[in-house]
Structure formats: C-alpha cells, structure tokens
Amino acid sequence: MKQFNELNGKVAPLDRANVDTDMIIPKQFLKSIKRTGFGKNLFDELRYLDEGQPDQDCSERPLNETFVLNQPRYAGSSILIARENFGCGSSREHAPWALDDYGFRCVIAPSFADIFFNNCFKNGLLPIVLTEDQVASVFEQVESNEDYTLKISLENQTVTTPVGEIFTFEVDDFRKHCLLNGLDDIGVTLEDEEAIRVYERKRETEAPWLF
Amino acid sequence: MAGKTLYDKLWNSHLVKERSDGSALIYIDRQLLHEVTSPQAFEGLRIAGRKPWRLDTNLATPDHNVPTTDRSEGIEGIVDPVSRIQVQTLDDNCDEFGITEFKMADERQGIVHVIGPEQGATLPGMTVVCGDSHTSTHGAFGALAHGIGTSEVEHVLATQTLVQKKMKNMLVRVNGSVGPGITGKDIVLAIIGKIGTAGGTGYAIEFGGEAIQELSMEGRMTVCNMAIEAGARIGVIAVDQTTIDYVEGRPYAPKGENWDLAVAAWQDLKSDDDAVFDNIVELTAADIEPQVTWGTSPEMVLPISDNVPNPENADNATQKEGISRALAYMGLKADMPIKDIKLDRVFIGSCTNSRIEDLRAAAAVAKGHKVAATLKQALIVPGSGLVKAQAEKEGLDKIFIEAGMEWREPGCSMCLAMNADKLGQGEHCASTSNRNFEGRQGFGGRTHLVSPAMAAAAAIAGHFVDVRSFVDTASEGVA
Numbered sequence: 001m002k003q004f005n006e007l008n009g010k011v012a013p014l015d016r017a018n019v020d021t022d023m024i025i026p027k028q029f030l031k032s033i034k035r036t037g038f039g040k041n042l043f044d045e046l047r048y049l050d051e052g053q054p055d056q057d058c059s060e061r062p063l064n065e066t067f068v069l070n071q072p073r074y075a076g077s078s079i080l081i082a083r084e085n086f087g088c089g090s091s092r093e094h095a096p097w098a099l100d101d102y103g104f105r106c107v108i109a110p111s112f113a114d115i116f117f118n119n120c121f122k123n124g125l126l127p128i129v130l131t132e133d134q135v136a137s138v139f140e141q142v143e144s145n146e147d148y149t150l151k152i153s154l155e156n157q158t159v160t161t162p163v164g165e166i167f168t169f170e171v172d173d174f175r176k177h178c179l180l181n182g183l184d185d186i187g188v189t190l191e192d193e194e195a196i197r198v199y200e201r202k203r204e205t206e207a208p209w210l211f
Numbered sequence: 212m213a214g215k216t217l218y219d220k221l222w223n224s225h226l227v228k229e230r231s232d233g234s235a236l237i238y239i240d241r242q243l244l245h246e247v248t249s250p251q252a253f254e255g256l257r258i259a260g261r262k263p264w265r266l267d268t269n270l271a272t273p274d275h276n277v278p279t280t281d282r283s284e285g286i287e288g289i290v291d292p293v294s295r296i297q298v299q300t301l302d303d304n305c306d307e308f309g310i311t312e313f314k315m316a317d318e319r320q321g322i323v324h325v326i327g328p329e330q331g332a333t334l335p336g337m338t339v340v341c342g343d344s345h346t347s348t349h350g351a352f353g354a355l356a357h358g359i360g361t362s363e364v365e366h367v368l369a370t371q372t373l374v375q376k377k378m379k380n381m382l383v384r385v386n387g388s389v390g391p392g393i394t395g396k397d398i399v400l401a402i403i404g405k406i407g408t409a410g411g412t413g414y415a416i417e418f419g420g421e422a423i424q425e426l427s428m429e430g431r432m433t434v435c436n437m438a439i440e441a442g443a444r445i446g447v448i449a450v451d452q453t454t455i456d457y458v459e460g461r462p463y464a465p466k467g468e469n470w471d472l473a474v475a476a477w478q479d480l481k482s483d484d485d486a487v488f489d490n491i492v493e494l495t496a497a498d499i500e501p502q503v504t505w506g507t508s509p510e511m512v513l514p515i516s517d518n519v520p521n522p523e524n525a526d527n528a529t530q531k532e533g534i535s536r537a538l539a540y541m542g543l544k545a546d547m548p549i550k551d552i553k554l555d556r557v558f559i560g561s562c563t564n565s566r567i568e569d570l571r572a573a574a575a576v577a578k579g580h581k582v583a584a585t586l587k588q589a590l591i592v593p594g595s596g597l598v599k600a601q602a603e604k605e606g607l608d609k610i611f612i613e614a615g616m617e618w619r620e621p622g623c624s625m626c627l628a629m630n631a632d633k634l635g636q637g638e639h640c641a642s643t644s645n646r647n648f649e650g651r652q653g654f655g656g657r658t659h660l661v662s663p664a665m666a667a668a669a670a671i672a673g674h675f676v677d678v679r680s681f682v683d684t685a686s687e688g689v690a
Contacts, residue, residue: 017529017533018408018409018508018533020508020646020648022627022646022648022649022650022651023648023649023650026650026654027627027628027629027651028629030247030275030629031247031276031291031293031294031296031297031629032293032297033250033251033254033296033297033300034251035251035254035361045649045650045654051654051655054293055293083529084409085408085409085412085442088408088409088442089344089646089648090343090344090358090646091248091342091343091344091346091358091359091360092247092248092360093248093251093342093360093361093362096360111409111412112412113409113412113442114378114412114413114442114444115344115357115358115359115360115444118359118360118363119360119362119363122360122362122363123362172232172233172234172376173231173232174230174232174234174374175234185362185366185374186259186261186365186366186369186370189236189366189369189370189372189374190369190370192227192228192236193370195227195228195236196227196236196238196264196370196371196372199227199238200238200371203238206476207336207472207473207476208469208472209334209465209469209470209472209473210240210334210337
C-alpha cells in the first residue's frame with residue numbers, strides 16, 4: 001500500500017452533500033477486474049455530458065464545463081473537499097480506487113459513510129473529518145483564491161491553511177500506523193495467526209455447527 | 212452491570228483480539244462472494260501466494276452482471292464482453308481456489324442476499340460479510356452482518372477475520388401493528404425518512420417493537436437490507452420462533468444433535484431487558500402509510516397521500532439546494548401530488564424485494580389486470596432460481612405475463628443496471644429496489660422506491676396509487 005505522511009496539495013471544492021458511490025464511479029465501470037484505470041471515469045456522470053462506457057477513450061467526450069474538476073483552476077488537485085455524508089451508498093472499493101487513480105490523496109468532509117471511510121485507508125487515501133464550520137471556511141477560501149493549497153500532516157494530525165490556520169483531526173492509531181508505513185493489513189493480521197487458531201478451537205466447542 | 216444489546220453479544224462472541232487503540236480482530240463465520248467485488252481480492256491472494264483460511268465458510272454466485280433473459284448459451288450468451296469476463300473470472304477463481312459457487316446455470320443461483328438465507332448459509336449468531344453494502348440484510352436472522360470493500364474481502368479470505376471498531380448501539384422501535392397493506396418496505400422507508408440517510412452512521416441499528424416482531428423473515432430481511440440507506444452498516448433483529456422456523460431444514464442449516472445445540476444457543480440472541488442503547492428512535496406503526504420516494508436519496512420519501520416538497524419550505528440553504536437539485540433531476544414540480552407522478556417502467560426485484568412473498572404480494576395486485584398502455588415495461592425479476600421455481604409452481608408467472616409484465620431469470624438486474632436491464636434518460640420507474648441515486652438505474656433514469664404491491668399497482672394505473680384502495684380483493688395478499 002502507498003505510504004501517506006505529508007501532503008501539500010491543491011484543493012478542489014465539490015459543493016455537495018451526500019456524494020454517493022454511484023456518483024463517484026458509476027456502475028458500468030465496476031465491470032473491470034483490475035484495481036487501476038478508474039480515474040478517467042471518476043464522477044463520470046457529472047464530468048461528461050454523454051453516457052460513458054468502459055474502455056472508452058474519454059478524450060473526445062463532451063465535458064460538463066461547469067463541473068469543478070473541469071475548471072482549469074482546479075487542475076492537478078490532490079485534495080477534494082465536500083459536504084456531509086461523503087461516500088454514502090455501496091461498498092464498492094472502486095470509489096477510492098477512482099479517486100486515487102485520478103490523483104486525489106485526501107478527501108475532507110464534515111462526515112463520511114462508514115464503509116467508504118474504511119475503504120480509503122486500505123488504499124493510501126486519507127479521509128479527514130473537519131467540523132462543518134472549518135469545512136465551510138475552506139470552501140470560502142478555496143473559491144476566492146486561485147491555486148489554493150492545504151498542507152496536511154498525518155504524523156501531527158493537522159491541516160494547515162495558506163494563512164497558517166491549523167485544524168486538527170482524529171485518526172485511529174492502527175490506521176495511522178498502517179498509512180504512515182504503507183503496511184498491508186493482511187500481513188499485520190497474520191502476525192496474530194495463533195490468536196485466530198486459539199479462538200477457532202474454543203469456538204468449535206461452543207458452536208460446533210459452525211465448523 | 213448493565214445488560215447487553217444483541218449487537219454487543221454478537222461482537223463479544225466473535226472477538227479474537229482487542230488492540231490498544233480500540234480496534235479489534237473479529238472472526239468471520241460466513242463470506243458471500245459475487246463477481247463484481249471479488250476479482251481484485253483473488254488477484255491479491257495470488258500475488259501474495261496466499262490461500263483461503265477456511266474454504267467451507269465461503270459461498271459464491273454471480274448476480275450483478277448476469278442477463279435476466281434467455282440463458283441457454285451460458286456465459287457465452289452474455290452480450291457485453293466486459294460483463295462476460297467478470298462472470299467468467301468468478302467461475303475461474305472459485306474453481307482455482309476450491310470455493311463452492313452456484314454458477315449461472317445452477318438453479319440455486321441468485322442474488323447473494325437471497326441465496327444465503329434461502330440455503331440456510333446465513334444462521335443466527337453468525338458473522339456474515341460480503342463485498343456488498345446490502346449484506347445488512349442477514350441481520351434479520353440475529354446475525355452480525357455488514358458490507359465490506361474488496362481489500363476486506365481479501366483479508367477475510369486470507370485470515371478469516373476483519374479489523375473492526377465497535378459501532379454504537381441504536382434501537383429503532385416500531386410500536387404497535389401496521390395497518391393492512393403496509394409492508395416491511397414501507398416501515399423501513401418511513402424509518403429512513405425520519406432519521407435520514409446519515410442518521411445511522413456509526414451505529415448498529417436494532418429494529419424492534421411489535422410491528423417488527425410481527426413481520427415474516429422476508430419482511431425482516433427487507434427492513435435490515437435498507438439499514439445501510441439510513442447510514443448504518445449493520446441492522447439486526449432479535450431471534451424468535453419465526454427465525455428458527457424459517458431456518459429449520461434448509462440445506463446448510465445444522466442437523467440432528469447440532470440443530471438442538473444451535474437452537475438452545477440462539478435463545479440468547481436478543482438484547483437484555485436492561486441493555487443500554489446510545490440512541491433510541493420510536494415510530495408508531497399505525498401512522499405508517501405506503502411510502503414513495505420522490506427525490507434522489509432514500510431519505511427523500513413521503514407517504515402516498517402527500518405532495519412533492521417545495522424548496523421554499525426548506526429548513527436551511529443546504530436543504531433547499533438539495534430539494535431543488537433533486538426536483539430538477541427528477542423532472543418534478545414542487546407541491547404536485549405524489550399520485551400524479553407518471554411512470555415509464557416498473558421494476559419488481561432486487562435483494563430488497565425479490566423473495567417469494569414479494570412476488571405473491573405483487574401478483575395479488577396484478578391478478579386480472581393489465582399494465583397501463585402508457586407503460587414501456589414492467590419487469591419481474593425473482594431473487595433466485597429457487598424463488599423463480601416456487602413462483603412458477605404457484606402460477607405467479609402466468610399472472611404477471613397475463614398482466615403484460617415480463618417474467619425474467621434471477622439476478623440484481625435493474626436495481627443497479629449493470630446488465631442490459633436499465634432505464635432510458637428521463638424515464639420514471641417505480642422500483643422495489645433500495646437506491647434512488649442519480650443514474651443508479653441507468654444514465655439519467657429517475658427512480659421511485661416503493662413496496663412490491665405499490666409497484667404492481669403503479670404498473671396497472673400508470674402512475675402512483677394507494678394500493679390499499681386500489682384492489683379490495685388483493686388486501687389479504689399484500690398484508
């Protein structure tokens with residue numbers, strides 16, 4: 001897994017609440033059996049004016065010029081900021097894969113749906129919860145300042161604005177450790193192989209119908 | 212010491228190890244696999260040279276991509292080459308790793324969340340996971356069940372565990388009995404309307420109260436299925452005799468001495484009387500009318516007797532913007548009666564409402580009627596091959612066909628339109644599925660979530676109607 005430590009990145013503001021996973025990556029693109037290549041179809045129905053197909057060359061498709069990611073000033077953004085309940089809907093990990101493949105490393109919102117939040121950490125993508133007021137303040141700043149950037153430190157759990165304002169955020173120790181070191185969960189869990197075997201032996205005597 | 216909730220008990224009995232930061236390793240008893248969220252997990256195992264920890268806990272079936280039309284040509288008959296590869300990849304992976312799979316030609320094939328319970332592969336007290344958010348369905352059996360991402364599918368295959376953090380406990384109590392014609396779907400839509408799509412985020416929701424206890428297992432599955440639409444990954448319902456009667460005798464259910472041991476253990480699968488919940492929400496069952504969603508989020512739901520909302524009456528700017536955007540996408544006018552919404556297509560199916568009782572309820576309404584001349588299509592998609600066979604045994608297929616509806620092969624179908632079944636741009640659909648997000652059922656498609664009886668009535672009328680006043684002869688069938 002990709003490591004995440006410090007990020008100094010340009011911010012794209014997606015001013016919507018309840019951004020669902022069907023919006024992030026529509027279903028026709030879930031047919032791929034790979035983990036990569038979803039970036040060009042990120043927010044496909046918002047980004048393009050026509051209906052996208054898997055394996056299509058997107059360079060000739062008509063763009064929705066008003067959509068935030070199509071505005072030149074937000075090109076090359078690595079931080080996405082949105083309103084509450086980001087990532088609601090399905091469990092598709094294609095959603096964080098698409099955000100990552102597009103070039104985002106971090107999503108900031110006042111709240112996230114549980115499964116999406118969890119999936120981000122498996123893919124080196126950092127979801128950050130800030131308060132509604134903090135998010136509203138960043139929205140205002142990013143819309144009135146071109147090339148607006150935020151500095152994110154996972155180690156210190158801080159988001160720093162260009163004027164030096166610092167917001168802190170929460171992250172579980174284990175997830176932080178895995179992200180800082182780029183550790184794959186499975187390898188870490190298998191260090192507890194014996195504990196799993198002990199559980200199984202005990203459980204088999206209590207609930208033999210499960211074995 | 213305070214008593215424990217059902218969720219607390221399920222969590223405790225699957226705890227392998229607690230970590231200092233509050234996360235824990237949880238043992239997984241059952242994993243269901245389908246073609247969309249598993250290929251990258253199997254690929255991960257291959258790359259790392261890992262094998263599944265316990266083969267017998269996994270059960271696979273293709274559902275999202277499969278055609279619901281003629282299947283006589285098997286996988287070769289799937290027209291879309293990308294879908295074909297994905298279904299073939301599931302077959303290949305299950306063959307390679309030795310995982311039981313109900314392939315496309317198997318009569319037991321169907322939607323994962325229909326076949327698990329149908330086979331008795333979902334049992335009370337189990338942990339059940341699947342790379343699909345509607346895994347919450349299985350909580351209807353007093354199981355700890357939730358959706359996971361593909362990395363977690365691989366993690367469960369490789370370690371039989373998941374790294375989890377315990378959720379908070381919420382009780383949603385539906386007091387008293389629902390009126391005639393009100394189903395589990397109406398109950399859960401009313402709950403989502405009350406608490407919102409993020410109301411359950413961070414919680415495991417236990418559904419309780421008389422109205423829930425009085426539901427059949429199929430109705431309970433519909434309720435738990437949509438816990439995720441209220442933001443809760445987990446929905447659970449206490450085990451009672453209804454649960455045990457449903458499970459007994461199913462192919463994967465315990466037999467003989469093990470059955471007796473299991474039934475004795477399952478008696479404890481309910482919250483203690485003095486259990487403490489972090490949040491309690493109450494609804495009065497008698498107040499629940501047939502529900503219809505008007506917008507682009509399941510919380511945008513109203514009783515059939517109501518009018519589409521007006522953004523001018525919103526509580527705040529964000530809500531106003533949300534209503535305006537939804538009305539524009541849905542092509543609806545503020546304040547228009549829900550009953551005036553005209554439909555282009557009707558879809559009866561999905562992991563929410565494709566079980567035999569759902570089909571019976573729809574057939575009871577459709578019997579002796581014809582779909583409206585203005586309707587382009589009414590699609591009936593059973594949840595599994597076995598549901599289809601049962602429906603045909605009861606003659607339901609004939610009722611649907613005579614009414615001008617299409618009787619199809621089992622799968623997820625138009626719930627998410629990954630196969631050929633989809634809405635055209637701007638088309639309105641009365642759908643028994645679970646999500647009315649923009650584009651969910653097809654690019655530019657407009658989804659209205661309803662119960663199977665309401666969908667069937669809408670198919671015949673061509674617009675929404677209150678099923679309770681639609682056909683008096685059908686009242687027993689839809690109750």
